[in-house]
Amino acid sequence: MAKIFISAKVPTSGIQALQQAGYEPAVYQGAGLITPTELKAGVADAAVLITPLSTPVTKDIIDAAPKLRLIANFGAGFNNIDINYAATKAIAVTNTPGVSTASTAEVTVGLVLALMHRMVEGDRLMRTTGFDGWAPLFFLGHELAGKTLGIVGMGQIGQAVAKRLHAFGMKIVYTQRHQLDVFTQSKTDATYLTLAELLKTADVVSLHAPLTPATQHLLGANQLALMQPSAYLINAARGPLVDEHALLAQLKAGQLAGAALDVYETEPQLTPGFAELKNVILTPHIGNATVEARDAMAKIVTDNAIAVLNGQAPTAVVNGVVEPK
Ligand SMILES: NC(=O)c1ccc[n+]([C@@H]2O[C@H](COP(=O)([O-])OP(=O)(O)OC[C@H]3O[C@@H](n4cnc5c(N)ncnc54)[C@H](O)[C@@H]3O)[C@@H](O)[C@H]2O)c1
Numbered sequence: 001m002a003k004i005f006i007s008a009k010v011p012t013s014g015i016q017a018l019q020q021a022g023y024e025p026a027v028y029q030g031a032g033l034i035t036p037t038e039l040k041a042g043v044a045d046a047a048v049l050i051t052p053l054s055t056p057v058t059k060d061i062i063d064a065a066p067k068l069r070l071i072a073n074f075g076a077g078f079n080n081i082d083i084n085y086a087a088t089k090a091i092a093v094t095n096t097p098g099v100s101t102a103s104t105a106e107v108t109v110g111l112v113l114a115l116m117h118r119m120v121e122g123d124r125l126m127r128t129t130g131f132d133g134w135a136p137l138f139f140l141g142h143e144l145a146g147k148t149l150g151i152v153g154m155g156q157i158g159q160a161v162a163k164r165l166h167a168f169g170m171k172i173v174y175t176q177r178h179q180l181d182v183f184t185q186s187k188t189d190a191t192y193l194t195l196a197e198l199l200k201t202a203d204v205v206s207l208h209a210p211l212t213p214a215t216q217h218l219l220g221a222n223q224l225a226l227m228q229p230s231a232y233l234i235n236a237a238r239g240p241l242v243d244e245h246a247l248l249a250q251l252k253a254g255q256l257a258g259a260a261l262d263v264y265e266t267e268p269q270l271t272p273g274f275a276e277l278k279n280v281i282l283t284p285h286i287g288n289a290t291v292e293a294r295d296a297m298a299k300i301v302t303d304n305a306i307a308v309l310n311g312q313a314p315t316a317v318v319n320g321v322v323e324p325k
Helices: 012-020 036-043 059-063 083-088 101-116 119-127 156-166 182-187 195-201 244-252 291-309
Strands: 003-006 046-052 070-074 092-094 148-152 171-175 204-207 232-235 258-261 280-282
Touching: 012 291, 036 046, 036 059, 046 291, 059 083, 070 291, 083 092, 092 291, 101 119, 101 156, 101 204, 101 232, 101 258, 101 280, 101 291, 148 156, 148 195, 156 171, 156 182, 171 195, 244 258
Parallel strands: 003 046, 046 070, 070 092, 148 171, 148 204, 204 232, 232 258, 258 280
Antiparallel strands: none
């Protein structure tokens, strides 16, 4: 029987779906992330690899897997996989689009609310020194209503964030490679701007573009310097979109009002300096960490595994290989 190797624990619903289809997947049981050596051993005789987005699947790993036909990435972003090299070996690479949208949009909205209303900072205060009581000038934040939200990458998550924060009374501007069609744009009254115009204009900048060579350090020192000192930055996309050292310098210099990060440039490491800043919220890559999203992701990867092993085409192919070897 063809081997399915799963390089991290996944929801029970996924394992059960594979068992019902007659497969007994081998699941990595170690603590933390799998090492490259363990991954190579796991894929050596596997036809399918199901892997979380935190695990690099490099040329070396692919070379160690001569029977591999499918790499089903458990995640929407797939920058962890050498998709082009996989294509040269007729290995399909799939992701899990769409099902992270509600969860990641909700987390983003939560970060905007918490940052602008200083909720995490307030929680920390109550757990330490406490406060002297209500006072007219005490602990002031800012309302979202009437402010401008700038979305970088108006795809599924960007649009879901726009819809939700438009309901809070925010004006929506966005940038990406192509303008939206008029109908989609009109649903949130969104206005297209260039990245530079957006950075100069927005009170809150929220990143929702994928990590590609073109988006690496999309916000470097020069771009961050365009933002208003009263503006906030949210990154729930991918850490390397932002030059974190430049961001830290801007925050320390008071050139930005605050930032909320769910993802990190050298994830899972945190760049030293952020933890000390009161106007920064840090969450551990929990954008789609919901039971609902993870079950839906498990369904996509296991459906694809079963399809490929039955000689059918997988869905959500990201490297053009619709008929794997
Ligand atoms: N924090 C989390 O847990 C979490 C969860 C899910 C997804 N994500 C990240 O969010 C990203 C977006 O997800 P999605 O489902 O909305 O993807 P999507 O493909 O629907 O949207 C991405 C958008 O980014 C735009 N884009 C591409 N290159 C760009 C550039 N150079 N400048 C500006 N815009 C650009 C695209 O045109 C597209 O509209 C994913 O790639 C992933 O990295 C994070």
